[in-house]
Every structure is written in structure tokens, then in C-alpha cells.
Amino acid sequence: MNDQQLPSVTFEKLCGVISQEVRSFSNIIEIVSNIPPESVFIAGGTVRDAFLQPERKIKDLDVFLTDVAFEQLEAYLMSEGTLQRNQFGTYRWFGRDDGDVYYDIIIIENFYNGLWNCRNITDVLNQFDITVNAVAFDLSNGTFYDPENGLLDINAKILRAVRFDYPEIVVSESIPLSRNTVLWCRYHHYSKTLGLSLDEITRQWMIQNDYRKVEIPTFTQYFFEPEVDHV
Structure with missing residues (x-):
């Protein structure tokens, strides 16, 4: 530094x-x-x-x-x-x-x-x-x-998740999305837009949770359109 x-x-x-x-x-x-x-x-x-x-x-x-x-x-x-x-x-x-x-x-x-x-x-x-x-x-x-x-x-320049033990609860009363689905979208988006390489454990979690991609339209509705690549 x-x-x-x-x-x-x-x-x-x-x-x-x-x-x-x-x-x-x-x-x-x-x-x-x-x-x-x-x-x-x-x-x-x-x-x-x-x-x-x-x-x-x-x-x-x-x-x-x-x-x-x-x-x-x-x-x-x-x-x-x-x-x-x-x-x-x-x-x-x-x-x-x-x-x-x-x-x-x-x-x-x-x-x-x-x-x-x-x-x-x-x-x-x-x-x-x-x-x-x-x-x-x-x-x-x-x-x-x-x-x-x-x-x-x-x-x-590494993207590393802070943790993986968040419960499957909705983000808020007004957003019908699991907090983990929001995290999955954000990991994809920030990895690409910030030019960060994925930590291997984070990458494996994203692969295991690839089924969350069906919720991208809902995520876009409440947040922004994420840049999502297959990992």
C-alpha cells in the first residue's frame, strides 16, 4: 500500500x-x-x-x-x-x-x-x-x-462474500425477494462492473445458486438491471 x-x-x-x-x-x-x-x-x-x-x-x-x-x-x-x-x-x-x-x-x-x-x-x-x-x-x-x-x-481486486449464512427471508415488506437472491444478483453485477475476480468459495456459491436467475426481472424492477454472466 x-x-x-x-x-x-x-x-x-x-x-x-x-x-x-x-x-x-x-x-x-x-x-x-x-x-x-x-x-x-x-x-x-x-x-x-x-x-x-x-x-x-x-x-x-x-x-x-x-x-x-x-x-x-x-x-x-x-x-x-x-x-x-x-x-x-x-x-x-x-x-x-x-x-x-x-x-x-x-x-x-x-x-x-x-x-x-x-x-x-x-x-x-x-x-x-x-x-x-x-x-x-x-x-x-x-x-x-x-x-x-x-x-x-x-x-x-477480489470479490469475496462476507458470509453465506443469511436466512431465506424477504428483503423487506415491500420487496418479494429473498435476501440471498438479491446477494446473488449483486455479486454478479459488481464482479463485472468493478472488474473484480471472484473468490473461489464465492464463485462456487454463485454456481450452486444459479437457479436464482429466474428472479432477475423482479430484482430489476426493485433495484437496477444487473449485469449477470455465467460463472
Whole structure:
């Protein structure tokens, strides 16, 4: 890892890029500066791309925060944009001056994938989809969280599933798809679009679950059209 890939350097660059592209972000950071550390985090694709594809345009921001932190941010979110529910039943916020970029805002204590309720950001990341997404920064101080060795897989350009023990439950009340079917589609899509080689165990799971391809139209209806190749 060179100096440009150090989490501390990446965090500073990422915050600078987001502040330039997303007008509300500086206000969010100012509010977060008055909230104790280990309360508000940016995670997922935006953090992954800061290491893997820093030139990639920001489309959305995944923010995980404690219930107490959300209470401190809620007034700003309500007054400076539109706060609504997304397809997962969590919050999605469109800042008034942010154009097409939106925030998915997830309360840590409510994040549930059928395994256990989460107590902190580590619990959250340990229930993500792929390791390269299971990375986060504390927005108050830049502390980097990487419990699944996502940065190693980012540098090796490997797509590795975080786990294979999710129960066969629907994603949400509004989406009639198994969580595992959603994962299967996402593994295919991100392997191709991010140029990642498949970890062998993940590849074998995808082959064993190839029957889920009949659900691609339903996945497309609720999410996006995945790029799916046979493995």
C-alpha cells in the first residue's frame, strides 16, 4: 500500500471530493463535529470507490448512525431536504441543493439482515454483502473500520462474500425477494462492473445458486438491471 492509499489520506481526499460534489455534506460534517465519535459513519460503495476507483462519480452516500445521532441530525434533514423511506424501509434523504445525489441513512440499531441486531458499526459491516463494501470511516475523526479485510480485497481486486449464512427471508415488506437472491444478483453485477475476480468459495456459491436467475426481472424492477454472466 502506498501513501496515497493510506486510510487517513483517503479520508481527507474523500471528504474534499464529497464536499465539492454534494453541497449538503459540509453542513452534515459540521453537525457531526458536535456529536461524539463512534456515532456517524460513511460506509459502502463510496468508501470502496475512494480506494478502488477514486474518479468514479458519486451517486449516493451510505450513512450509518446511532439512534441518538439521528435525533440530532433529524431537524436539519427535515428542513433542508426531503426525508423519505427507501425500498428497504430505511431512510433516504435528498438534500435541497444536491441534485441527483441522495443519502441512504441507516440507524445502526435498526439494521437487521436476519442474523442479529447491531450494536455498532462493526456489527453492521460484518453483515454486509461483499468485503470490498464492508469498509467505513467515522465521519467525526476519520477512524477506518475494516473488520472483513475489505481493503486487502480492494487492492487484490477480489470479490469475496462476507458470509453465506443469511436466512431465506424477504428483503423487506415491500420487496418479494429473498435476501440471498438479491446477494446473488449483486455479486454478479459488481464482479463485472468493478472488474473484480471472484473468490473461489464465492464463485462456487454463485454456481450452486444459479437457479436464482429466474428472479432477475423482479430484482430489476426493485433495484437496477444487473449485469449477470455465467460463472
